[in-house]
Amino acid sequence: MADHPDAAGRHTPVGRVVGVALALAALVAVIVLAFSWPSVTADAKNLPIAIAGPAEAVEAVEATVDEQSPGAVSFETVDDRGAAVAAIESREAYGAIVLGAEPEVLSSSASSLAVAQLLTGIASGLEEGVNAQAAAAAAAAAAGAPAAPPHIDVAVTDVVPLADTDPRGTGLAAALFPLVLGGMVGGIAISIAVIGAMRRVFAVLLYSAAGGLVLAGILQGWFGALQGDYLLNAAAIGLALAAIAAPITGFVALIGRAGIAVGPVVMLLFANPISGAAVPKEFYPVPWGDIGQWFPPGAAATLVRELSYFPSADMSFPWLVLATWAVGGLLLSVLGHFRTAGGAEPDAEAARSAESQPVAA
Template sequence: MSPTDSAADTPVGSAAKSPGFAAEFKDAVTLRAFGLVLGGLLVQLAFVVSYVGAFHSPTPHRIPVAVAAPQQASAKIVDRLNALDGNPVEATAAASAAAARQSVLTREADAAFLFDATGTKDTLLVASAGGPSVSQTATQIAQKIEAAQKRQITVTDIRSPNSGDGRGMTSFYLVLGWVIGGYLTATIMGMAAGSRPANRHRTLIRLAVLVPYAIVSGLAGAVIVGPVFDALGGHFWALTGIGTLVVLASATTALALQTLLGLLGTGVVVLLFVVLGNPSSGGVYPAPLLPSFWSAIGQALPPGAGTTLVRNTVYFAGNATTSALWVLGAYAAGGALLAWAASWWRERRTAAA
């Protein structure tokens, strides 16, 4: 028998025996792999806790209401509303019915109560474009109070969502897409083939790439909700600018956290923008219906600030948008600065090592 024949008759697996299940298990289940799985589980549980905690029992808390009534009755009505069990509303006196109406349109109040001193038929003004659930809740509270006082109330919606906007949720969905697109793009740039750990030059290149990406994203979003579906029409360039800012806020923050913390940074981004940011944004239930924790953090995160900025720009002539602009600008600029600083810090650590 020749050596060749001998080799041909040898079983394929005999040259390299399998290390066995135990060895494979030990090699596969490392401490790092266990930590990643545990991290995924914790994010999953946090997601459930955050959404259920925010939405499981929407309860009105200090809904801003402007009260227009004759001077002798105004203080009494305001005090009675503010004394309701659970503090469902926060009433303030308005100088006139016109002033009360204007306070709703400028987002100083979510509803306006107009008292009829000569009869028993009062009026409640709401703006469901700012959040249908709040308008409905304010209506229910007013109807209950009026029935107890043997009075009647007429509800007038002075600013409803566009016909293509359904229940006024388009603003939330639009911003959600921008936020997710921003942090996913930043993550992909760090994982793409040929990418290296970020240094200052590479970080600047990635930041430069994010700018045209954000502009295109803002433009595309404005096209979708405007000419395509006619949900938020008539504000094309304003929405393009808002979209650019939202995407930059999300993307630069994600880039910074991922540069600073590595894979853990991606988890922190998901925690901030998805687990905490989405349920607290006011897109589903506005702040007066959310528990105190979610109500407090909502407008300090990009999803909430972006939703408010889009909604108030489209429906309320840009009123009450200054804070949202500052929040998004701070994330965009702060994220860029932190990303550059983190890459510089990593360079120094590598050089020292």
């Protein structure tokens, strides 16, 4: 196939062709790593699980569970079943083990299906162990032929189940990506289409408020993925959109169009994969799960889940994280209103440039 030069008779240098191809291959590798690494390396570590019962029984169960799943569970002793339920409902624990005459395992599919499945496996092992102990005790106590003791069932109770409209939690987990993408696209579009830092501030606020109402209406009213109060959900989604969009417009106001990279690089490639939307933050290698909660995608995922299913949980941290990113981004735009250096295009020059562009007939 003939390689035709451009109108000026020039070809792209071979070195540049090779560089572009290799750079694109590296970019694809980074994208694949960013989205596949968290799921490939996900492994439960130090999951907070409440436990209640006699001290000797608690020690025996802790040793057995640690032998079955080394390092997966971090037990927190509570007084009784009521305290265990309260710990789950406030998201201080993902589940609980209640020991006694009628042992029981408490789970919460709304908190995490993966942890709920882990607890179901623990319940099976616990049931096998208590029945083996009961049989041994009966054999030791019997003078003649030992009578088979009654079988002890270990019940598994889902304390905070997922809603019937989203029984697998797929809608709740999938809701995060459109939220991240919406905030990112909104910030980029406003940065490009709106001239003037203060006008961008207004556009971000209006877009976030309207987007929160619309997305909450779709996710809650139509798909049934969200539960709880519609206006609170709309406020959380709107704040999340602002927390993602505002830093983009803020950095654009300070350093010019290069600030657009804040969206795809920081929010999409870095923060989104460690957000904890699909699996708990304890499944990520330390300290990435905790780091993810300091960024808008992670804070939004936690806040939306807790608003839907855990009204007793302390939600001050995710609210504060989202508000800090949103306000910080808006303040950057305000600062950009007064800047004339730093590589950014002044608003007046941008306006004159836009006005000087020829208008198509």
